[in-house]
Amino acid sequence: MRSVLVLGGTGEARRLADVLSAVPRLRTVSSLAGRVAQPALPSGEVRTGGFGGADGLAAWLRDEGIDLVVDATHPFASGMTASAAEAAARTGVPLLVLRRPGWHPVEGDRWHWAADVAEAVRMLPDLGSRVFLTTGRQTIGEFAHLDDLWFLARSVDAPAPPVPRGLHVVLDRGPFTFDGELALMREHGVDVLVTKDSGGPMTSAKLAASRALSLPVLLVRRPALPEGLPVVSTVEEAAAWVRGS
CATH class of the missing domain: 3.40.50.720 (NAD(P)-binding Rossmann-like Domain)
Known part of the structure; x- marks a missing residue:
């Protein structure tokens, strides 16, 4: 054995x-x-x-x-x-x-790369004001001081404080569909996606939806x-x- x-x-x-x-x-x-x-x-x-x-x-x-x-x-x-x-x-x-x-961009993608979450926080205000944040609940607090931005965050469990003042949380678990991601982004008027380069098909639909809406995507590189x-x-x-x- x-x-x-x-x-x-x-x-x-x-x-x-x-x-x-x-x-x-x-x-x-x-x-x-x-x-x-x-x-x-x-x-x-x-x-x-x-x-x-x-x-x-x-x-x-x-x-x-x-x-x-x-x-x-x-x-x-x-x-x-x-x-x-x-x-x-x-x-x-x-x-x-x-x-x-990891994921790779295709024609029509507007990707911006950050070395880590801290750099993504610094870059974000120049890319949009209504943010779809999918970097995981444990990183949401790093964006808490960005009071001028509105956030739609998705995680399996609810995030603990601190969190951004303008935060709406969706509790959900993948896999996600293109139609579902497109509808979610349109419903909340999202103008930028922030995510990690997790790779795989379970959560890649948000990238396709961002491409369809011509939205910038801010990706955190893998360690x-x-x-x-x-x-x-x-x-x-x-x-x-x-x-x-």
Whole structure:
């Protein structure tokens, strides 16, 4: 019996856990951060909550006899990825990163890139005044001082203060459709979209809707991965790695 830890919270992580749970003599444990009140649960064992940094994760890997780790967290979960890389190096447990490809502009897109959320905050007032903000509830507070702007924010759970004075929150979970995004933007008179380069099809409809409305899009670039980590972009590649390791 071998054991694999899937650092999850994404659609790819859930699909990977579904595949691996059907592999004979393989124990699959998915770890969720616990930031969403009612997460979509994967197959197999599930643990919720942080590990306590690289030290805690390394100890947990040893205690649980984990043979392999797949980091299938969100592309912006840089802290978890850094801890996973350090813990894997300390314990000698092989680590694979599963990351969906980022988005790429096509004809008609009006994209502006920010290095991080802080830069996006500085750039935003020059791009619009009625903002569709989809960078996640944990970043909404960074926009709280922009009193001259109105925000439509979408997240799975309600954001905690501080929040912008002019804020309307929509609680929803993807995948989203082009027609739905188009209608939402028109209903609220949105004139700029702010989002992260999360990649994948579940939330890409907002980009197509922005293109159709000729709206500027302010995208936050992904944080860089630690050097030297093996990376794949599909669930199938990650499953093959686990089977062959």
